Amino acid sequence: RLHHPDLPPRDDSPENLERELRGCASCPLAATATQAVPGEGPMSAALMIVGEQPGDQEDLAGRPFVGPAGQLFDRVAAKVGLDLQDAYVTNAVKHFKFQVRGKRRIHQSPNASEVSHCRWWLDREITQVNPKLIVAMGATAALALTGNAKGILKRRGKIETGLHGVRVLITLHPSALLRQPDPDLQQKQMAHFHEDLATAARMSV
Ligand code: URA
Numbered sequence: 543r544l545h546h547p548d549l550p551p552r553d554d555s556p557e558n559l560e561r562e563l564r565g566c567a568s569c570p571l572a573a574t575a576t577q578a579v580p581g582e583g584p585m586s587a588a589l590m591i592v593g594e595q596p597g598d599q600e601d602l603a604g605r606p607f608v609g610p611a612g613q614l615f616d617r618v619a620a621k622v623g624l625d626l627q628d629a630y631v632t633n634a635v636k637h638f639k640f641q642v643r644g645k646r647r648i649h650q651s652p653n654a655s656e657v658s659h660c661r662w663w664l665d666r667e668i669t670q671v672n673p674k675l676i677v678a679m680g681a682t683a684a685l686a687l688t689g690n691a692k693g694i695l696k697r698r699g700k701i702e703t704g705l706h707g708v709r710v711l712i713t714l715h716p717s718a719l720l721r722q723p724d725p726d727l728q729q730k731q732m733a734h735f736h737e738d739l740a741t742a743a744r745m746s747v
Contacts, residue, residue, distance in 0.1 A: 556585050559666055563636060569659050571637035571652075576601045581632025581667050589629040589746040590673035590708075591615075592664070594682040594715060598647050601638035606631050611716040615679075618716075618736055624743040630671045634686035635660045649717075657686050668706045676708050677742050680715025688712075699738050711745070713738035 560580045566572060579596040582605060599609030607615055619626050634657055640647040652660070664686055668676070678684040685691045687704040697712045704710040714735050722728040 554666070554670070556670060559663075559670065563663055566636065566663070568662075569637075569656060571635070571639050571656065574640070575637035577604050578636045579604055579606055579633065579638075580636065581630055582606055583626075583630035583671075584628065585630070585671055587628055587630040587671055588674045589742065590668065590671055590676045591626075591629050591631045591679065592676060592683040592687060593631075593633045593679050594717075595633050595635035595652055596638045597649060597717070598638065598640070601647075606633055610720060614716040614720060618739050619743075622736055622740040622743050624739050624746075629746075630667070630673065632664070632667055634664060634683045636663055652682060654685065654691065657682055661686055665706070668708065673708060675742065675746050676704060676706075676710045677738070678704075678710050678712050680713075680718060683715075684710070684712050698734060699741065709745075711738060711742055713742075 563578050563580045566578050572578065579600050593607060593611070596606060597609045597611060600606055600612075606612070616626065635652040639650045639652050639656070641650055676687055678687045681691070681694050684694050684697065687706070687710045688702050689705050690702070694712055694714065698714055700712060702710045702712060714731055716735070719728060719731055719735060722731060
């Protein structure tokens with residue numbers, strides 16, 4: 543590959559990717575978040591799980607899915623036999639976007655331009671891990687991976703071909719399940735989430 547002689551060689555190792563991501567200040571979200579949260583898991587993973595963005599606890603810990611949504615996800619994955627030791631877990635957007643209300647930081651969904659801007663990182667993670675299957679949890683991940691912003695309730699449980707040429711299984715986001723105010727709908731959506739993670743477990747062996 544041709545390379546400009548004055549530049550250091552481009553370093554695409556996982557360590558360097560993480561270092562560069564931690565220093566990313568290329569959008570305004572970096573200024574208010576505590577830190578960027580990189581993906582986690584083996585680079586050899588056949589399965590990649592993509593969420594929306596770090597939440598309050600992930601922002602503080604610097605690790606993905608350690609808060610309530612992550613705990614629900616872990617519980618359901620264990621129940622359906624999805625081994626997360628062998629999965630690479632990351633988010634569509636790497637910085638926490640929030641609004642301050644009193645002492646609380648209230649989550650705000652990233653907009654389409656933030657999602658598209660942050661795809662720089664997601665694309666590099668997908669290139670490095672080269673998974674066989676990606677699970678998109680929620681509308682933001684589905685948008686980042688497929689370019690399609692249509693509602694996910696009709697798309698969930700199905701496989702789409704993503705922008706990266708990798709199969710993408712769409713499912714609901716665990717935070718949406720936790721926030722669902724209607725108990726009947728919550729139960730139904732929880733069942734769908736179980737079903738979808740079971741599909742991912744079957745497809746990634
Ligand atoms: N929700 C997400 O989408 N990602 C996280 O890392 C935590 C909560």
